[in-house]
Amino acid sequence: MRGRDILRFAAGSLRGHALRTGLSLLGVMIGVSAVVILTALGEGAKRYVTDQFAGLGTNLLIVLPGKTETSGSLGIGGVPNDLTLDDALAIERQIRSVRRVAPLTVGTEELSTGDRRRQMPVFGTTRSYLEIRNLEMARGEFLPDEEMFRGGMELVLGSKAAHELFGVSDPIGAIIRVGGWRFRVIGVLAEGGLSVGVNFDDIAIVPVRTGMRMLNRSSLFRVVAQVYAYSDLGIAKQAVLDLITERHDEEDITVLTQDAVVSTFSQILDTLTLVVGAIGAISLSVAGIGIMNVMLVSVSERTREIGLLKAIGASEPQILAVFLTEATFISTAGGVLGLIVGWSTVALLVRLYPALPASAPLWAVVAAFGLSVAVGTIFGFLPARRATQLDPVTALSRR
Amino acid sequence: MIRLSGIGRTFDVGTSKVHALVDIDEQVQSGEHIAIMGPSGSGKSTLLNILGCLDRPSVGIYELEGRAVVDLSMGDLTEIRRHRIGFVFQFFHLVPRLTAAENVELPMVFAGVPRTERRQRVAEAIAAVELSNRADHRPEQLSGGERQRIALARATIMKPSILLADEPTGNLDSQSGNVVLDLLDRMNDGGLTLLVVTHDLRVARRADRIVVLVDGKITKRVHGDQISEVLAILAES
Ligand SMILES: Nc1ncnc2c1ncn2[C@@H]1O[C@H](COP(=O)(O)OP(=O)(O)OP(=O)(O)O)[C@@H](O)[C@H]1O
Ligand SMILES: [Mg+2]
Numbered sequence: 351m352r353g354r355d356i357l358r359f360a361a362g363s364l365r366g367h368a369l370r371t372g373l374s375l376l377g378v379m380i381g382v383s384a385v386v387i388l389t390a391l392g393e394g395a396k397r398y399v400t401d402q403f404a405g406l407g408t409n410l411l412i413v414l415p416g417k418t419e420t421s422g423s424l425g426i427g428g429v430p431n432d433l434t435l436d437d438a439l440a441i442e443r444q445i446r447s448v449r450r451v452a453p454l455t456v457g458t459e460e461l462s463t464g465d466r467r468r469q470m471p472v473f474g475t476t477r478s479y480l481e482i483r484n485l486e487m488a489r490g491e492f493l494p495d496e497e498m499f500r501g502g503m504e505l506v507l508g509s510k511a512a513h514e515l516f517g518v519s520d521p522i523g524a525i526i527r528v529g530g531w532r533f534r535v536i537g538v539l540a541e542g543g544l545s546v547g548v549n550f551d552d553i554a555i556v557p558v559r560t561g562m563r564m565l566n567r568s569s570l571f572r573v574v575a576q577v578y579a580y581s582d583l584g585i586a587k588q589a590v591l592d593l594i595t596e597r598h599d600e601e602d603i604t605v606l607t608q609d610a611v612v613s614t615f616s617q618i619l620d621t622l623t624l625v626v627g628a629i630g631a632i633s634l635s636v637a638g639i640g641i642m643n644v645m646l647v648s649v650s651e652r653t654r655e656i657g658l659l660k661a662i663g664a665s666e667p668q669i670l671a672v673f674l675t676e677a678t679f680i681s682t683a684g685g686v687l688g689l690i691v692g693w694s695t696v697a698l699l700v701r702l703y704p705a706l707p708a709s710a711p712l713w714a715v716v717a718a719f720g721l722s723v724a725v726g727t728i729f730g731f732l733p734a735r736r737a738t739q740l741d742p743v744t745a746l747s748r749r
Numbered sequence: 750m751i752r753l754s755g756i757g758r759t760f761d762v763g764t765s766k767v768h769a770l771v772d773i774d775e776q777v778q779s780g781e782h783i784a785i786m787g788p789s790g791s792g793k794s795t796l797l798n799i800l801g802c803l804d805r806p807s808v809g810i811y812e813l814e815g816r817a818v819v820d821l822s823m824g825d826l827t828e829i830r831r832h833r834i835g836f837v838f839q840f841f842h843l844v845p846r847l848t849a850a851e852n853v854e855l856p857m858v859f860a861g862v863p864r865t866e867r868r869q870r871v872a873e874a875i876a877a878v879e880l881s882n883r884a885d886h887r888p889e890q891l892s893g894g895e896r897q898r899i900a901l902a903r904a905t906i907m908k909p910s911i912l913l914a915d916e917p918t919g920n921l922d923s924q925s926g927n928v929v930l931d932l933l934d935r936m937n938d939g940g941l942t943l944l945v946v947t948h949d950l951r952v953a954r955r956a957d958r959i960v961v962l963v964d965g966k967i968t969k970r971v972h973g974d975q976i977s978e979v980l981a982i983l984a985e986s
Contacts, residue, residue, distance in 0.1 A: 355858050366846040658842045661803060662856040662903070663831025666823065742803045746842065747794075 356668075360675040367648065374644040375684040377637035378722050382688025383695065385630030385718035386710045390696040392623025394708030399615045401707070410482065411448075411587055412606040413441070413573040413594070430602035432569035435498050435558065437594055441575055445589045447582035452479035452574045453498060453558045457565035461554055463526045466515050470508075472528060472554045474561015482576050485550065490522045490537030493557055501559035505533035510551040512538045528554065531564050583607050627714050631721060637684065638725035645677050645733035649740075656737050657745025666738040673737045677730020678723060685722030689715065750910070750942060751777035751800065756809035758795050758965075769795040771965040773809065779910065782934075782943040784953035786979055787962035788986050793946040794915055796962070800944065801834050801913045802826045814910075831860050835904030839916035841896040843888040849899045850875060850884040856907050874902040878932060894925025901932055911942045918952055930955060950976055 364371045415433035435453055442451040455474040460467055479485070480492040492506055505526060512521050512535075521535045533556060542550045556564070577586045587605050595601045649656070659669060696708050756773040759766050769792045777783060785793050798804035799811060802818060811818045813829065821829070843852045850871050857867045875884050878898035888896055897917060904912060914933065918926035926949075934955060937943045945952060953959050954976055961969040961979055963986050971978050 352861065359858065362846060654842060655844050658844070659855075659859070661801065661830060661836045661842075662859065663827055663907070664859040665827040668859055743798045746803075746838065 356671050356675050357679075360672055360679055363648070363652070363672075364676055364679060370644050370647070371680055374637070374640045375680050375687070377640040378634065378681050378684025378725065379688040379691060381630060381634030381637045381725075382685050382718045382722050383692035384633050385627055385714055385721075386689060386692025387695050387699075388626035388630050389623050389714035390692070390708040390710035391699075391706075392619060392626050393711050394700075394706045396616050396619035396623065397707040397709075398705065399619060400612050409577045409579065409583060410608050411575040411577065411583065411590060412608075412611070413437075413575065413590060414604045414606065415569050415572075415602070416604060417602050418604050431598040431600070433573060433594075433603060434568075434570065435562075437597060438570065438573045439498060440593060440597060441573060441590055444593060445575075445586060447577050447579075447586040447589070449576045449578045450478040450481065451576070452476055452482050453570050454479070454572050454574060455558055455561045455565060455567050456571045457561070457567070459528050459554075459564070461511070461515060461526055461528050463515050463524060468511065468514055470511055470552055470554055471548075472556060472561060472565070474556050474558040474565070476558055478576075479555070479574070482574055483550075485542060486540040488538045488540040489520075490535070492537055493555065499559050500557065501563065502557045503531070503533050503560060504536045504557060506537040506539060506555040507535060508539050508549070508551040508553040509541045511554060528556070529564055531560075583609075623711070623714075627717070630718065634718070634721050634725055637722075638681070638729035641677050641680050641726055642729040642733060644680070645673060645730050646736070648676070649673065649733045649737045652737075653740060653745045654748050656740050657742040657748075660740075660742040661746065669738045670734050673734030674727060674730050677734065678726040681722050681724075681726025681730075684726075685719045688722065689719060692718075750779045750814050751775075752810075752812040754810045754812075756796075756799065756806045756811060758792070758799065758804070759807045769965050770799075770806070773965075773967060775960065775967065777942060777944065779942055780937070780940050782937045782955070782957045783945070784956035784959045784973070785944060785946045785962065786948070786953055786959055786983065788983065791962040791986075792965040793962055795965075797913050797915050797944065797946055800911075801836055802829050831856065832907055833909050833911060835907070835909040835912045837897070837900050837904050837912065837914040837917045839919040841888070841893075841900045841920075843896055843900060843903075845888050848885050848887055849880065849891065852888070852899055853903045853906055856903060860907060870906060874906050875899075878902045892925065893921050894928055897921060897925070897929050898932065901929065901936075905936060905941070909941070911944070912936065914943070914945045916946055916948065918947070918949060923951075926952075950980070953979065 413433065416430045438451050438453040441448055452475050457472050458469060459472045460469050475493070476498055477493045477495045485492070488509055493504055494502065496502070505528070507515070507521060515521065515526070516524065521538060524535045526533050526535055539550055575586070575590065577583055587607055590605050591601065591603070594603045656669060692710065696710060699706065699708055753773050753775045756770055757768065758770040759768050773796065785796065787793050795804065799806050805819070814833070844855065847855070853871045853874055854867050857870065862870070872881070875881050878901055880895060880898055883891060883895060888899070891899065912933070917929055917933070921929065930952060933943060933945070945956065947953055954973055956973045959971050959973060959976070959979055960967055961971070961982050963982065969978060969982055
């Protein structure tokens with residue numbers, strides 16, 4: 351018996367119960383397309399996040415107070431020294447590869463003007479932040495280009511914040527209260543949307559010194575330093591560490607490069623992709639049980655046929671091959687359809703949401719398809735073996 | 750070509766034993782036409798299944814064409830069923846989803862006969878049972894007699910030397926039964942060894958010899974024309 355004959359015979363008997371075949375095939379299809387779609391979404395999320403970081407330029411150093419070691423605990427003494435404006439200034443002045451530095455303090459305050467009031471994140475920083483984060487102005491000016499310690503009372507609003515506080519009227523020059531402090535609005539950011547998890551549309555930005563006083567902070571939230579060239583990043587990172595360690599008499603800061611942040615996120619999202627892929631794979635094994643069920647029914651329905659096949663000289667390996675082929679046929683066809691459905695769904699999603707660069711990773715596609723084929727063979731084995739073990743005499747005596 | 754010595758077949762049913770065949774000695778020559786008769790439950794089908802290598806005797810020696818069947822491997826038995834023996838059943842056992850031609854083709858598919866040769870031989874075999882115009886019909890579209898003729902074509906497509914038929918006319922009216930029996934006779938005339946289990950005296954009468962089984966034992970061997978002796982035995986039991 352040749353392979354083609356086995357295939358034809360198996361296909362013929364599957365056609366004999368098309369509905370059942372179709373339903374169990376559907377199970378495999380859903381499983382495979384689930385793996386493809388879910389992993390594509392995971393991969394899309396990863397690319398989205400890493401793109402967001404990449405869009406900010408990779409030549410940034412982020413300096414945080416406190417030391418995150420692999421042990422996770424702080425050094426002896428527990429509380430780290432403050433990361434101060436002086437530190438930020440020292441980084442900018444003393445490290446040659448650093449081009450500019452933006453100190454950052456962050457809090458949440460209530461902004462009010464007239465009878466409108468709104469709670470929102472308040473950032474304290476310097477003009478350098480505009481350049482480092484590639485922010486654009488819709489109107490007015492960003493914070494003035496002055497030294498860090500001045501502590502002016504200017505304020506820049508995000509586009510949504512400006513709209514909600516001032517409606518259609520021009521906020522430039524208006525006085526606004528933040529906590530108990532009075533600021534003059536000097537600019538509104540262009541609609542920029544989300545970047546590194548910060549919604550720049552819904553934010554107020556004030557000079558860093560003022561911000562620290564108002565928010566009652568002695569330490570900066572972080573210092574963002576931009577180096578001249580990406581290749582300087584490693585040296586600059588070490589230089590920053592050395593400088594601050596010297597200034598604080600201990601190593602109590604953490605310096606992240608964009609790379610580290612990106613790779614941490616991409617690791618997290620890789621894990622996520624793997625997990626959702628595994629969930630899809632579980633649905634595939636459920637589909638395998640469906641195949642087993644269909645094949646068991648088929649074997650018991652075709653008892654007489656199996657007896658006859660034995661009587662006319664079909665060997666046990668041949669009968670095993672016929673039934674295994676049927677099961678594998680269901681799972682393979684389901685797998686192919688699943689790939690098609692999965693891919694089309696992903697393509698559709700990408701068209702609907704172009705911002706999400708979803709695309710199933712090759713390993714997931716190969717694994718899903720391979721698993722679907724294997725599922726048919728594995729779950730088809732028990733019914734197929736049952737078929738070969740039927741006693742031909744009893745099988746034939748069934749009416 | 751067939752030699753049975755001391756064949757017994759015992760089935761275990763729960764704790765008790767059913768002796769379906771007891772101490773059967775028999776020889777069948779090549780080209781013989783034998784009818785096996787006997788009351789229901791006397792062991793006729795059991796004997797036929799053993800002869801067809803679908804079942805094995807509990808005791809005794811079955812020699813087929815000079816070889817003891819006990820010594821044969823699974824592969825050898827498959828070869829025997831494939832090439833040496835044809836089966837015809839009371840209930841035809843055609844595969845319902847296949848056409849008449851495909852049913853006839855089936856043994857050749859499993860024997861690995863090339864496709865072109867298969868087509869040729871199917872056409873000949875279907876012509877031989879005079880159903881060429883029904884080749885593409887499915888079993889359900891055929892009458893009982895036609896189904897049995899297709900089954901006959903299938904049983905002989907591998908050119909076996911022995912044909913085993915278990916009540917081949919049991920489900921047919923006498924007219925279509927006769928068509929089938931005529932075909933069997935013609936095949937027997939061509940040298941095919943024929944063993945037919947039957948309840949029907951008109952079927953048995955065509956045989957060279959009649960073997961009568963009662964309670965798993967051969968109680969009588971007579972010639973086809975001595976049918977009255979068989980009648981007497983069957984009336985007794
Ligand atoms: N698989 C089995 N298990 C138990 N007993 C069996 C089995 N097969 C047959 N028998 C018994 O063996 C005996 C002979 O059965 P067999 O089918 O050979 O009879 P038969 O002569 O063909 O009868 P019939 O004319 O009704 O077909 C019967 O008593 C039957 O119940
Ligand atoms: Mg019987």
